[in-house]
Amino acid sequence: MTYQPTALENAAAEPVPGADELEGGFERLVHPAPASTEEREAKIAKMLFGKDYSDYQAHATWTVDEGWHHKVIEPYGSFPMDPASAVLHYGQEIFEGLKAYRHEDGSIWTFRPTYNAARLNHSGRRLAIPDLSHEDFMASIVGLVRADSEWVPDVAGSSFYLRPFTFASEPFLGVRAAHRYEYMVIGSPSGPYFEHGFQPINVWVEPTYHRAGPGGMGDAKTGGNYASSLLPKVKAHEEGYDEVLFLDAATDTNLDELGGMNVFVVMADGTLKTPKLTGNILPGCTRSSILQLLRSQGKTVSEETIPLQWLLDGIKSGDVAEMFACGTAAVVTSIGSLTGAGFRVEIPGSDVTKALYDHLTAIQLGQLPDTFDWLYRLA
Known part of the structure; x- marks a missing residue:
């Protein structure tokens, strides 16, 4: 398609x-x-x-x-x-x-x-x-x-x-x-946004709080969405986690996004998935760029509903090889673990994530050809 x-x-x-x-x-x-x-x-x-x-x-x-x-x-x-x-x-x-x-x-x-x-x-x-x-x-x-x-x-x-x-x-x-x-x-x-640089982050999957709900302002970049994420982030940081992954407010079963970043799942067969834009998820510039870059490379990447249980099962079975977060500040960062109520899973892979980070930052720094006309000269 x-x-x-x-x-x-x-x-x-x-x-x-x-x-x-x-x-x-x-x-x-x-x-x-x-x-x-x-x-x-x-x-x-x-x-x-x-x-x-x-x-x-x-x-x-x-x-x-x-x-x-x-x-x-x-x-x-x-x-x-x-x-x-x-x-x-x-x-x-x-x-x-x-x-x-x-x-x-x-x-x-x-x-x-x-x-x-x-x-x-x-x-x-x-x-x-x-x-x-x-x-x-x-x-x-x-x-x-x-x-x-x-x-x-x-x-x-x-x-x-x-x-x-x-x-x-x-x-x-x-x-x-x-x-x-x-x-x-x-x-x-x-x-760098994360002080430890390009290292996998440990993510808490929030079971109670939501950053936005259906019909709300989830796809607007406004302070209210970030304010609603701060309490669960404070609690997660106190427990040693770097970031929080929020689930959809309607069912509490599907991935939305982190407090300030979109998420991608890399499958063992080389395909990728990211939560589709539902009106609750911020349409990130880095997300858009990754989708265009991957598709230009002939990669199969889909935007779809991603159930948390499906993701956990895939990580345990080895069908899921990597997971990463992306946004302007951090660019691309590997997710090394997910922890939530009653579970913790490790995600050891980061090869695709690192390759994407290197490719995007090389374009931004003028070290690779800008085939998409993404760069704008300021001075």
């Missing part, structure tokens, strides 16, 4: 202008006190994921009368927020995550940024937040990275993590969609 792209993938395929054409779409303001070379290099050397931030941030405001306006690249920092701001009371907030990579020749690139632009709007529509054009999204990324180009590290395994987000800022306590929003992008020089 010929693969049919999703609506999100089709939206992401719409062309956008190059970076030189978009530069200036967000006006760069003068920074009165940027970090010194020593301060910047010290933070880059630490490369703690999401802990240190660069000199600038992108910022735009939406109002009913003016739409998106006041588009600037401004000094990073806090700004006044009214205690009645709608986001603080009703959670109208969406976000994205993508990375900028420095290639060997010093140029700076990012990976499938229009997918993030399209998904930001996909999430926003679910939360009644106004669309941001792909051109504005890209102009904000271009403007921030060019202003903070010296913050993009060149160490193996490193990147400049970009976090675009939108939230309701109107001071209003009535229950309705807000009439004012802020869009922002911040950047952080980062190393």
